[in-house]
Amino acid sequence: xxxxxxxxxxxxxxxxxxxxxxxxxxxxxxxxxxxxxxxxxxxxxxxxxxxxxxxxxxxxxxxxxxxxxxxxxxxxxxxxxxxxxxxxxxxxxxxxxxxxxxxxxxxxxxxxxxxxxxxxxxxxxxxxxxxxxxxxxxxxxxxxxxxxxxxxxxxxxxxxxxxxxxxxxxxxxxxxxxxxxxxxxxxxxxxxxxxxxxx
Numbered sequence: 001x002x003x004x005x006x007x008x009x010x011x012x013x014x015x016x017x018x019x020x021x022x023x024x025x026x027x028x029x030x031x032x033x034x035x036x037x038x039x040x041x042x043x044x045x046x047x048x049x050x051x052x053x054x055x056x057x058x059x060x061x062x063x064x065x066x067x068x069x070x071x072x073x074x075x076x077x078x079x080x081x082x083x084x085x086x087x088x089x090x091x092x093x094x095x096x097x098x099x100x101x102x103x104x105x106x107x108x109x110x111x112x113x114x115x116x117x118x119x120x121x122x123x124x125x126x127x128x129x130x131x132x133x134x135x136x137x138x139x140x141x142x143x144x145x146x147x148x149x150x151x152x153x154x155x156x157x158x159x160x161x162x163x164x165x166x167x168x169x170x171x172x173x174x175x176x177x178x179x180x181x182x183x184x185x186x187x188x189x190x191x192x193x194x195x196x197x198x199x
């Protein structure tokens with residue numbers, strides 16, 4: 001059974017690995033090709049979680065190693081190693097499900113300049129756009145677009161104070177390609193133009 005088919009349910013993960021192990025025992029010895037295929041499946045699982053696992057030591061994965069120092073394959077070690085990797089993925093998925101809105105807020109803080117539409121965010125977070133918007137407003141008491149605009153303006157204010165960059169450059173850096181539109185939004189939010197704010 002390919003690893004993609006494994007359920008990551010906490011109550012079933014070890015049972016499925018053990019069931020697979022007993023099946024493997026009936027088949028006899030493993031070939032190097034089989035081990036490589038399982039490692040490829042594990043790499044696929046890792047890649048689908050890599051962005052969220054980056055920098056989190058709880059989800060850093062070592063290689064799947066079931067060979068003893070003398071070169072003998074250990075089915076029990078392989079099953080235990082596979083179980084540990086699947087369990088880590090399951091725990092990470094559970095953490096992500098606990099608070100998708102907090103994850104969205106972190107995403108917006110990191111990618112405010114490249115934000116395009118709520119529909120794109122909804123696809124990224126596998127949620128309906130209206131539901132995502134409602135959840136965000138409920139938790140942060142502000143809409144997603146307003147939150148992004150606030151982030152952009154705050155970053156623009158910092159750049160205006162801390163650099164001599166032209167207004168058009170700052171505008172592009174914070175996500176506004178149209179300098180005039182940026183100036184209008186900035187004036188509405190701050191009460192003065194970017195040039196006046198800089199002085």
